[in-house]
Amino acid sequence: MKPVRRIAIVGTGTIGAGWATHYLARGFDVVATDPAPGAETALRAYVEAAWDAVTTLGLSPGASPDRLTFTADMRDAVAGADFVQENAPERPQFKVKLFAAIDDATPSDAIIASSTSGITMSVIQTACRHPERTVIGHPFNPPHLIPLVEVVGGRKTAPETIEAAMSFYASIGKRPIRLKKELPGHVANRLQAALYREVVYLIEQDVLDVAAADDAVSWGPGLRWGVMGPNLLWHLGGGEGGIRHFMDHLMGPMAEDMWPTLGHPQMTPELEQKIIDGVLHEADGRSIDELAAQRDAMLLALQAVRAPYERTGERTGERTGDALQTVRS
Structure with missing residues (x-):
């Protein structure tokens, strides 16, 4: 090039x-x-x-x-x-x-x-x-x-x-x-879609409301995903046995018991309005610009925290840290 x-x-x-x-x-x-x-x-x-x-x-x-x-x-x-x-x-x-x-x-x-x-x-x-x-x-x-x-x-x-x-x-x-x-x-949009499908299903089934669903993601797995991807996190989740132990003893039961129960919601007008009402309530009068500014400030802070931990020699062959x-x- x-x-x-x-x-x-x-x-x-x-x-x-x-x-x-x-x-x-x-x-x-x-x-x-x-x-x-x-x-x-x-x-x-x-x-x-x-x-x-x-x-x-x-x-x-x-x-x-x-x-x-x-x-x-x-x-x-x-x-x-x-x-x-x-x-x-x-x-x-x-x-x-x-x-x-x-x-x-x-x-x-x-x-x-x-x-x-x-x-x-x-x-x-x-x-x-x-x-x-x-x-x-x-x-x-x-x-x-x-x-x-x-x-x-x-x-x-x-x-x-x-x-x-x-x-x-x-x-x-x-x-x-x-x-x-x-x-x-x-890929990334498909991952988002898979997660959001389950979020919508849980709201549809009245398991939790919109704000609680957002908290369940952003204050739970979302915090971990901000520093490591799910595969590496499952490696940690396997304890001393790492990813092999996780696959052998945890992923199997999870796939067998939980995956079949994941939902397939129908985005009806009523469900759509339920989510809209919940989002506006969660926004609590804050404008799009105000929410975007909050998001961007946290993104900058997260990247500043991550920067010292970045590894070089990534899969592209480029020294990402040097770049x-x-x-x-």
């Missing part, structure tokens, strides 16, 4: 704006495009509001909001890009046409990544003349604060493109994971 100096952001909603903020904080020139009225004003306001947070994480040399430019002309935006991050609406036919247009207008040695949360790259790249350089680079919201990026190619994506995307995301402080197969929704240090220098 050639050196990346100029990033094109296609689509500047919440995800695109978060990506733009992250790339600016990493010292890139960023050109953004979006046909929506008022898109440039909204994007610049987002970057300005988020800049304190990325400053806390640490800015790369040359980082500045002043390196952001905007154009309503998509072809102009991608014409000189070294890397494209697409964040358009989640409509398959729209994505297919958009990617074909981006592919046609972008330099042939640039990688084109999609932030799509559910559509596979094999679908998106259908009409591209150069599908080998297209790849999924799915972030987690907000992209300027959450390190995870899911990387997966389509049937026509070149292996070199996937490797280059993995290395690039790691080099800018992200935590990329490579998916070996395509699945609708990728993070570069980001913060």
Whole structure:
């Protein structure tokens, strides 16, 4: 992959704006495009509001909001890009046409990544003349604060493109994971969906209310998941015998006794309203902006706590710790 100096952001909603903020904080020139009225004003306001947070994480040399430019002309935006991050609406036919247009207008040695949360790259790249350089680079919201990026190619994506995307995301402080197969929704969203299905079922069955369900996650397993994934935590749960003891003596009974009882709720209008009422009661009058600010402050604090414990030499082959240090220098 050639050196990346100029990033094109296609689509500047919440995800695109978060990506733009992250790339600016990493010292890139960023050109953004979006046909929506008022898109440039909204994007610049987002970057300005988020800049304190990325400053806390640490800015790369040359980082500045002043390196952001905007154009309503998509072809102009991608014409000189070294890397494209697409964040358009989640409509398959729209994505297919958009990617074909981006592919046609972008330099042939640039990688084109999609932030799509559910559509596979094999679908998106259908009409591209150069599908080998297209790849999924799915972030987690907000992209300027959450390190995870899911990387997966389509049937026509070149292996070199996937490797280059993995290395690039790691080099800018992200935590990329490579998916070996395509699945609708990728991986992390499917994990969220599996958990939330059970949350909805428990609310439906009047086992607990909305606020208690949130507490059950955020003050219990959610705290542990913030420092280790479930597989490593089960290793600890096995005691001196570790994961082997857990699998032999605990996972079997759990799978046999509990898994069959997990629910399959029906999202009726009544259940939907029950959740809405519960969420608004839990929010207790706090605005979306106030809740987001609280979330972001805690995310920053958690990452600061985790930073000294990060290991180098991760599965990407990149020294992730060094990459993070570069980001913060």
